[in-house]
Structures are given as C-alpha cells and as structure tokens.
Amino acid sequence: MKLEELLASSEHLPSIPKVIALLLNELSRDEPDLRKITQMINTDPVLTTRLLRLANSAQFQLANKISSVSEALALLGLRQVHSLATAAAVAGAFKGIQGMDMNAFWRYSLNVARLSRSLAGLAKQNQAAAFTAGLIHATGELVMRLALSAEMTAMDATVPPLGLKRASAERKLLGYSFAQVGAGFSREWQFPQPIVDALEHQDAPFDNDVYEPLAGVLHLAVWRSRAREDRLEEQRLIYYFPDRVALALKLDRDMVFGEDPLEWSSQADVDVML
Structure with missing residues (x-):
C-alpha cells in the first residue's frame, strides 16, 4: 500500500x-x-x-x-x-492491534514523551511541544498495523515493533515508516509545523531542508527509549550514540544518559492507566 x-x-x-x-x-x-x-x-x-x-x-x-x-x-x-x-x-471499547503489546506501547510512548520534555529543557526548546511530539510520535505504527497487518506481522519476526531498527526496516519494505505516516496525518490535521517536521524526520533529523531542533530532541528520546526496549548493553549504547544529533543540540552523552533515572516510566505507571 x-x-x-x-x-x-x-x-x-x-x-x-x-x-x-x-x-x-x-x-x-x-x-x-x-x-x-x-x-x-x-x-x-x-x-x-x-x-x-x-x-x-x-x-x-x-x-x-x-x-x-x-x-x-x-x-x-x-x-x-x-x-x-x-x-x-x-x-474504542478496547480494540486490540495484532502483534502489538499495547501495555508496552503506552509505557514506551510515555517514556519518549518524558525524555523529550527533559531533553528539550536542556536544549532550550519548547518542552510542551516536545512532550506532545514524544507522546504521539509512534501512532503511525498503530495505523500501519491495522491497515498492513500481514506485512507488519511478517516484519516482527526479524525486527520488534519497538526496536531500534524498526523505522529503517519499514522504509526498506514499504518506502516509508511510521514516522512519515504520523507526520502525514499531523500535516493533514494542521498540527504546528515544528511537530509535523519532528515526527517526519525523527529517525533522520538532518534529512529535512531546514533542520528542526525538535526533530533532534525527538530522535534522541526515541533512540534512547528503543535502545532500552532492545536492552542494549552499556558499551553498545556508547558505540551507537547519535553524537551528531546531540552535538547540534549542544548536548553530550552524559546529559542524555543522565535523564534516565527519574524519567523512565515504570510498570506501576502503566498499571494505574489500565
């Protein structure tokens, strides 16, 4: 499709x-x-x-x-x-989405939102917009799983739905990823342009003709949260750290990693919601 x-x-x-x-x-x-x-x-x-x-x-x-x-x-x-x-x-009397653990999805989305807000504060960007972008950044994945269930389920065998390489795997198969789907709907619904740009370029912030700092903030928050979902060890975290994106925001690795202890959503957070 x-x-x-x-x-x-x-x-x-x-x-x-x-x-x-x-x-x-x-x-x-x-x-x-x-x-x-x-x-x-x-x-x-x-x-x-x-x-x-x-x-x-x-x-x-x-x-x-x-x-x-x-x-x-x-x-x-x-x-x-x-x-x-x-x-x-x-x-929406609860509707399951094939192949997606919705508890994990909601917890993960809240993690990205909270980290986006914290990193935006460090980078002197709009924290409210960053939280919103982080919270809704992966809703395109839900749309894709409903409309393209066979393709998404087949992909799950090699790349987890919330894994680090999910966006690139979707682009390779379909020519677009959940990022472009979410941005497409946000553009149609006339969301603020910085949020649209952040959603669309969250996996490659420098692909945009005009660099949007909010896309860099979101990229770091998504990378860190998905690395946690993938359970990356410390050495691999250091190796794969997106230095170029952090540098553009005047952030270093310690600043990004330093947001972890207070920001991660716990299972208790999700239990309260369900």
Missing part, C-alpha cells in the same frame, strides 16, 4: 480504556479538576492526537497552532473534551 493510500484510510485507534473511564468520571463531577484532566490526557497518545486535531481544525482559524494538551483545553473547554472522551469510549 502506498503512503497516500494509507493516509486516506480512517482507522479507529484505541485509547487507554482506564484513562477514558477515569476521564469521564472526572468530567462528570460538579467541579472537574483541570490539572487531573490534563494529566490523564497526557498519558494517552491517541486521545492527545484527537484533541490537538480538533484544536487545530479550520473551525477555530487560529493564527498560532496549538501544540500541547493544556493549550487545547484552554481553547476547547471541557464540553468538547467530554464529547471526545465519550466518542473514544463508544468507538
């Missing part, structure tokens, strides 16, 4: 069931806690994507694009959020 055909599809991706349930419960209170609502949405890549899609839609005609959940909530209000959450509950 060509990339254009895939982007024309309308696959319904699953949100995290417990997040939707807790969110609807909080929204039903007489005085919903906006901080809790923001935190809940910020754990769910699919719900975050839906919220940003609505906030950046043509109906609002904004001069500046919305790049974070908190900005979207300020624009939309809780009634719109309730509608989105209800739609997610109805359409």
Whole structure:
C-alpha cells in the first residue's frame, strides 16, 4: 500500500480504556479538576492526537497552532473534551492491534514523551511541544498495523515493533515508516509545523531542508527509549550514540544518559492507566 493510500484510510485507534473511564468520571463531577484532566490526557497518545486535531481544525482559524494538551483545553473547554472522551469510549471499547503489546506501547510512548520534555529543557526548546511530539510520535505504527497487518506481522519476526531498527526496516519494505505516516496525518490535521517536521524526520533529523531542533530532541528520546526496549548493553549504547544529533543540540552523552533515572516510566505507571 502506498503512503497516500494509507493516509486516506480512517482507522479507529484505541485509547487507554482506564484513562477514558477515569476521564469521564472526572468530567462528570460538579467541579472537574483541570490539572487531573490534563494529566490523564497526557498519558494517552491517541486521545492527545484527537484533541490537538480538533484544536487545530479550520473551525477555530487560529493564527498560532496549538501544540500541547493544556493549550487545547484552554481553547476547547471541557464540553468538547467530554464529547471526545465519550466518542473514544463508544468507538474504542478496547480494540486490540495484532502483534502489538499495547501495555508496552503506552509505557514506551510515555517514556519518549518524558525524555523529550527533559531533553528539550536542556536544549532550550519548547518542552510542551516536545512532550506532545514524544507522546504521539509512534501512532503511525498503530495505523500501519491495522491497515498492513500481514506485512507488519511478517516484519516482527526479524525486527520488534519497538526496536531500534524498526523505522529503517519499514522504509526498506514499504518506502516509508511510521514516522512519515504520523507526520502525514499531523500535516493533514494542521498540527504546528515544528511537530509535523519532528515526527517526519525523527529517525533522520538532518534529512529535512531546514533542520528542526525538535526533530533532534525527538530522535534522541526515541533512540534512547528503543535502545532500552532492545536492552542494549552499556558499551553498545556508547558505540551507537547519535553524537551528531546531540552535538547540534549542544548536548553530550552524559546529559542524555543522565535523564534516565527519574524519567523512565515504570510498570506501576502503566498499571494505574489500565
């Protein structure tokens, strides 16, 4: 399937069931806690994507694009959020995705989001946009697994879904990867251009005509998180460290690795959501 055909599809991706349930419960209170609502949405890549899609839609005609959940909530209000959450509950009564451990996917996505935010702070980039890009960066993989299940399942035998070499394996087989799929949808939904560029060039930040620092931040966070999924030993981490990307952001290896201890999502984080 060509990339254009895939982007024309309308696959319904699953949100995290417990997040939707807790969110609807909080929204039903007489005085919903906006901080809790923001935190809940910020754990769910699919719900975050839906919220940003609505906030950046043509109906609002904004001069500046919305790049974070908190900005979207300020624009939309809780009634719109309730509608989105209800739609997610109805359409997404949990739907499994063949070959993808969704617990692992949600944990991994949260890892990338948190690391992206921390690294963006060190690199003096927009931390809210970095967190958003990190959280939604792999939703294209879910779309591909729904639309191209046979191809993706066959690939799993040699390259794990969350492995370091997944993007390059997909490009070799299909001519594009989850990065281009996610960026294609984000462009169509009028997300902020830095986020679109970061998603599209996350695996090769210097391929863009104009280097987007957020793509470099995302590249480092994705590399570090996928290296952890692959259980790379310390010597291999050092050997494969993307020095060129880090140098462009004025970061060194110790700064990138130093974000690990406080940033990794634990299984407890995932258990709370499920």
